Each structure stands twice: as structure tokens, then as C-alpha cells.
Amino acid sequence: MAKQENQDDQEYKARAAALRLLARREHSRLELSMKLRQRRFESSLIETVLDEYEEQGWLDDHRFADVYARQRMDLGYGPLRILGELQQRGVHQTPECLDEMTDEAWCAVAIRLRERRFGLSDLGEDWDEKMRQARFLNRRGFSAAQVERALDALEPPED
Numbered sequence: 001m002a003k004q005e006n007q008d009d010q011e012y013k014a015r016a017a018a019l020r021l022l023a024r025r026e027h028s029r030l031e032l033s034m035k036l037r038q039r040r041f042e043s044s045l046i047e048t049v050l051d052e053y054e055e056q057g058w059l060d061d062h063r064f065a066d067v068y069a070r071q072r073m074d075l076g077y078g079p080l081r082i083l084g085e086l087q088q089r090g091v092h093q094t095p096e097c098l099d100e101m102t103d104e105a106w107c108a109v110a111i112r113l114r115e116r117r118f119g120l121s122d123l124g125e126d127w128d129e130k131m132r133q134a135r136f137l138n139r140r141g142f143s144a145a146q147v148e149r150a151l152d153a154l155e156p157p158e159d
Contacts, residue, residue, distance in 0.1 A: 014041045014049050022053070026064040029054070030090025065095040073097065076113045079106060081141020103146070108157035110142045110150035120154055 017039055021027055027035070029050055036046045053059040065086055072082045079098055086095075114120065114133060123130040130151060137147040 010041065011045060011049070014039075014045050017041075018049050018053060019058070022058055026067045027059070028061050028064045028086075028089040028091050029059060032059060061091050062093070062095070064089075065091045065093060066097055069095040069097050073101075073109070076109065076116075076140060078110065078137070078141030078143070078146065080143060081139075084141070106142065107146050107149045110137055110140075110146045111153045111157050113137065113140065114150045114153070115156050120156065122154060123151060 014036060018032055018036060021032060021035055033046055033050060036049070037043070050059060068086060068089070068091075069082050072085065079101070082098060083094065086092075111120070114137060117136065118133050123133070134147050134151060137150055138144075142150070
């Protein structure tokens with residue numbers, strides 16, 4: 001009897017911990033699973049709780065990917081970085097908001113980011129500065145073509 005009560009107690013604690021984490025922000029299934037493992041819950045219990053929460057719609061990798069991608073886009077990150085970060089969090093699909101962005105739109109984001117950070121001066125033969133700005137944009141997750149277009153821009157894109 002005591003063992004059954006203890007098991008039910010662990011299930012209750014796992015459910016409560018997962019719900020508290022989801023109440024703060026969206027999580028991917030992998031993130032939530034790792035956080036529950038850190039709290040020393042058994043894997044089978046974690047999977048049961050996460051399966052139930054997915055059925056109830058409280059845990060959704062598609063919704064997480066969309067929310068996460070939009071937040072990162074608002075912070076000026078490019079598509080390569082956003083997709084890489086999603087994969088690290090166990091989401092291996094491209095959210096709709098990234099699919100809707102054209103290459104032209106990503107170039108405009110990169111140009112605005114460069115303008116805000118460095119200004120849009122002509123880099124001409126200043127290879128050191130050009131490489132510094134290119135590295136910055138590359139770390140932010142923009143493709144080589146998008147970085148090149150941003151470095152060539154001398155005026156901000158029209159909205």
C-alpha cells in the first residue's frame with residue numbers, strides 16, 4: 001500500500017512540475033523531458049505525463065517552434081540560427097513563420113541589423129571591418145548570400 005501511495009505521489013509531483021514549467025513559457029517535448037529528468041523522475045513516468053499533456057494540447061512542438069521562432073526573429077536572428085536552435089531543442093520541423101519569410105525579407109532584416117549595429121557606410125576596401133561585420137551577421141544566423149547583400153547595402157530597405 002505504501003509503495004502505491006509513493007508511486008502516485010511521484011506521478012502527481014511529475015505532473016505538477018511539468019505544468020508549472022509549461023505555465024511559465026512554451027517548452028518543446030525534449031526540453032520538458034530533460035527538465036523532469038533533472039528532477040529525478042523515472043523515464044517511463046516522464047513519457048506518460050508528456051504523452052498525456054500532448055493529448056490535452058498543453059504540450060505542442062509545433063506551437064513551441066512557432067512561438068520560439070517569432071521571438072528569435074524579433075531579436076534579429078537569421079533563419080540558420082533559429083533552425084539550429086530549434087533542432088537543439090528537439091524540434092526538427094520548420095515553423096510556418098520561417099517558411100513565410102522570403103530571402104528578400106531575410107536580407108532586409110540583415111540590413112536593418114547591420115544598420116543598427118554598425119551603420120550603413122561603404123566598406124569598400126576596408127576588409128577588416130567588412131570581415132568583422134560579416135562574422136557578426138553570420139553568427140546571427142544569416143546565409144552567406146544574405147550577409148553579402150547586407151554588406152553591399154548603402155541605404156536601409158523600404159518597408
